[in-house]
Structure formats: structure tokens, C-alpha cells
Amino acid sequence: MTRHAFLKLVALTFAGAAMPLDASSSSHSMPALFVGHGSPMNAIQTNPFVTSMRALGESLPKPQAILVISAHWMPPFHGVSLHESREVMYDFFGFPEEMYALQYPAPSAPQLIDPLQKLMGALTVKNRALDHGAWTVLMHLFPDASIPVMQWGIPRDASMRQHFAFGRALGALRDQGVMIIGSGNITHNLGAVDRAIDAPPREWAVAFDSYIREALLARDWEALIEAPDRAPYATQAHPTWEHYIPLLYIAGAMRPSDEGRFPYEGIHHGTLSMRNWVVGMG
Numbered sequence: 514m515t516r517h518a519f520l521k522l523v524a525l526t527f528a529g530a531a532m533p534l535d536a537s538s539s540s541h542s543m544p545a546l547f548v549g550h551g552s553p554m555n556a557i558q559t560n561p562f563v564t565s566m567r568a569l570g571e572s573l574p575k576p577q578a579i580l581v582i583s584a585h586w587m588p589p590f591h592g593v594s595l596h597e598s599r600e601v602m603y604d605f606f607g608f609p610e611e612m613y614a615l616q617y618p619a620p621s622a623p624q625l626i627d628p629l630q631k632l633m634g635a636l637t638v639k640n641r642a643l644d645h646g647a648w649t650v651l652m653h654l655f656p657d658a659s660i661p662v663m664q665w666g667i668p669r670d671a672s673m674r675q676h677f678a679f680g681r682a683l684g685a686l687r688d689q690g691v692m693i694i695g696s697g698n699i700t701h702n703l704g705a706v707d708r709a710i711d712a713p714p715r716e717w718a719v720a721f722d723s724y725i726r727e728a729l730l731a732r733d734w735e736a737l738i739e740a741p742d743r744a745p746y747a748t749q750a751h752p753t754w755e756h757y758i759p760l761l762y763i764a765g766a767m768r769p770s771d772e773g774r775f776p777y778e779g780i781h782h783g784t785l786s787m788r789n790w791v792v793g794m795g
Contacts, residue, residue, distance in 0.1 A: 542687045543576050544794045547695040547763040548650050549777075549787040550584075552710075553605045556615055556649040560710065562787050563653060565777040569789070570654035577690030578622040578661045580683065582763075583646030584697040584756040592637035592666040593629060595621045600642035617648035622661035628689060632682050639666070646696040654694075667758055673738045676758050680765020687793065693766050695759030699725050699786035700750040712783035717746035722786040729764070729773060729790060737764055760790070767792045 548566070555563055585604060586594070599618045630636055643651075647664055665683070667676070683693060700718045724744045728736035738761065741747050741754065751757050767773065771793040779787050 541574070542768075542793055543574065543690060543692045545684070545687060545693040545695075545763050545766045545792050547697070547760045547788075547790040548654075549698045549785070549789060550646055550650050550696045551698060551781050551785050551787050553608060553612060553645050553649055556645075556652060557609070557611055562777055562779065562781065565789070566650070566653035567656075569776045569791070570656070572794075573654065573692070576660060576692035578625055578663065579619075579651070579655075579692045579694060580622075580625060580663055580665055580686060581643075581647040581651070582665045582667060582693070582695045582759045583644055584667075584701075584759055585644040585646040586641070586664055586666050587669040587755050588637070588639070588666040589669055590637045590666070591633060591635075591668050592639055593626065594639050594641040594643075594664040594666065595623055596640070596642050596662075597621070601648045602642040602644045604644050615648075615652070617643060617652050617658050619643070619648075619651065619655075619658040619660060619662045622663040624661070625663045625686070625691065628686060629683075632685055633679070637666075650694065650696050665762075667755070673741065673754075673758070673761060676761040677734060677738055677765040680762030682765075683762065684766030684768070687766065693763065695763040697756035697759040699757065699760065699788050700780070700784060701756035702749060702752055702784050704752065705749070705784045707783035709783075710781050714780035715783050717749040718780050718784050718786060720745040721747065721750035722780065722788060725760070725786075726775070726778075726788065732767070734764055737761060763790065763792065 598620045599616060601617050603613050626638060643662060700721050721744055736743060773790060773792045775788060775790055777787060777789040781787050
């Protein structure tokens with residue numbers, strides 16, 4: 514890291530030091546969400562998924578901070594990110610020009626570093642802009658971009674069972690006014706996508722999505738953890754597993770008293786399950 518980058522990181526950290534989390538200000542535990550983010554084009558389109566996301570955002574309580582677990586950051590360490598408030602990452606290519614003008618100027622959330630380290634141990638803190646797994650979701654849920662945001666880096670060498678356990682540990686933040694959002698897709702095979710958003714869903718996408726739906730309804734966490742070996746068409750649904758893993762964090766963060774619901778169900782482009790899952794809203 515350069516001296517300039519280091520000083521910027523220090524400044525970001527101290528900027529949030531005066532705004533610690535206040536558990537007493539939250540009378541109820543924050544909900545946790547898994548969002549199927551799908552194509553980056555959802556940032557500029559209006560479709561049933563986007564409409565559902567906006568309605569969901571209007572129904573959510575306002576958290577003190579948001580921790581996003583995005584499929585698009587899998588570092589080789591346990592880490593979190595800080596960012597400058599006007600930075601976003603355009604981690605895609607070949608999209609319309611207007612996509613690259615979009616911003617989501619949410620403040621960073623350095624106040625989460627201390628509680629996260631108490632829960633998870635030593636963490637690497639990186640200066641990193643919000644990736645599209647975070648900002649294309651947040652712009653619909655919380656369009657005023659006023660809530661501090663931090664991203665959790667999914668440690669790439671951890672097992673499915675470990676990711677679930679990390680989610681269980683992170684779930685304690687919900688009582689401190691922190692909303693945890695996992696962003697991925699329950700099916701994600703870009704090599705098989707159809708250009709048409711309303712293309713007929715593939716048999717394998719429906720089968721895998723149905724397996725996950727039933728596991729979530731039954732709270733069968735072993736079925737989720739062992740999905741790579743047990744679920745139908747697992748390797749077709751996920752040639753790589755980074756878009757599935759955020760779901761395990763939200764399952765881990767769910768409590769026995771939580772209710773769960775699916776604000777949106779549907780398969781876009783024939784292969785992308787856009788199922789959203791919210792827990793803890795009563």
C-alpha cells in the first residue's frame with residue numbers, strides 16, 4: 514500500500530470513530546436479507562424484480578449501518594473494506610454508457626471494525642470501492658445513500674460449513690442496529706444465460722432453486738451446506754460457488770424466532786434465480 518493510500522485509510526477510520534454503534538437505540542433486531550442481484554442492468558431498468566426491491570426497501574427499518582456480503586469480493590484473507598463515499602466499482606464491461614455514470618455515495622462504516630474484530634478476531638482492512646454486488650442492490654433498497662456501508666470479504670479458502678458459522682457469528686450485529694445483506698444468486702451460470710430477461714427457465718435452474726427453497730422453508734441448514742454434493746444439477750447451477758455462498762451467511766444469521774419470506778421469486782434470462790429471502794421481519 515502506498516503512503517497516500519495508507520493515510521486515506523487512516524482518515525476514513527477516524528472519520529467514523531465518533532459514531533460508534535448504539536445497541537440501545539435499536540428496540541428490535543435488524544432483519545437480514547439475501548438478494549439475488551442478477552445482471553448489473555437492473556441498476557437502470559424497471560422490471561418486476563426492481564419494483565419488488567424498491568417496495569422491499571420501503572418496508573425495511575432504517576439500520577445504523579449495513580454490512581454487505583457480496584459474491585464479487587473473495588479475498589485470500591478475513592477482511593472488510595472502507596471506501597470513499599463517492600467511489601463505486603464498475604466491475605463489469607460492455608454495458609451502456611449510462612451505467613458508468615451511476616454513483617452510490619453512501620458513507621463508509623469504520624464503526625463496524627471494532628465490533629467485527631470482537632466477533633471474528635483480527636481482520637484485514639482494505640481501501641476498496643463498493644462493487645456492483647453491493648451498490649446495484651443498495652441503490653434500490655436505500656436510494657438516498659445515507660446509511661454507512663461496509664463490505665465483508667468472503668474468505669476464499671473457507672468451507673461451506675465455515676461460511677455458515679461466520680454468518681452465525683456476524684448475526685450478533687443485528688442487535689446493534691446493523692443490517693446484514695448477502696448479495697449473490699441462488700443459480701448463477703453465465704455461460705448458459707439467454708439474452709432475453711423473460712426467457713423460459715431451464716429445467717436445471719428450476720430444480721436447483723426449488724431444492725434451496727424447500728431447504729430454507731424447512732430450515733434444513735445441512736441441505737444448504739451440502740448443496741454442492743446433494744442438490745440436483747449443482748454443477749450446472751454453480752460452475753463456481755461465489756454467488757451461492759452469501760446465502761449461507763444469511764442462513765447462519767437467522768435465529769429460531771425469526772420468520773422468513775420470499776419478497777421476490779423468479780428466474781431471469783433462463784438461468785438466474787432472482788429469489789430474495791428476508792428473515793427477522795415478523
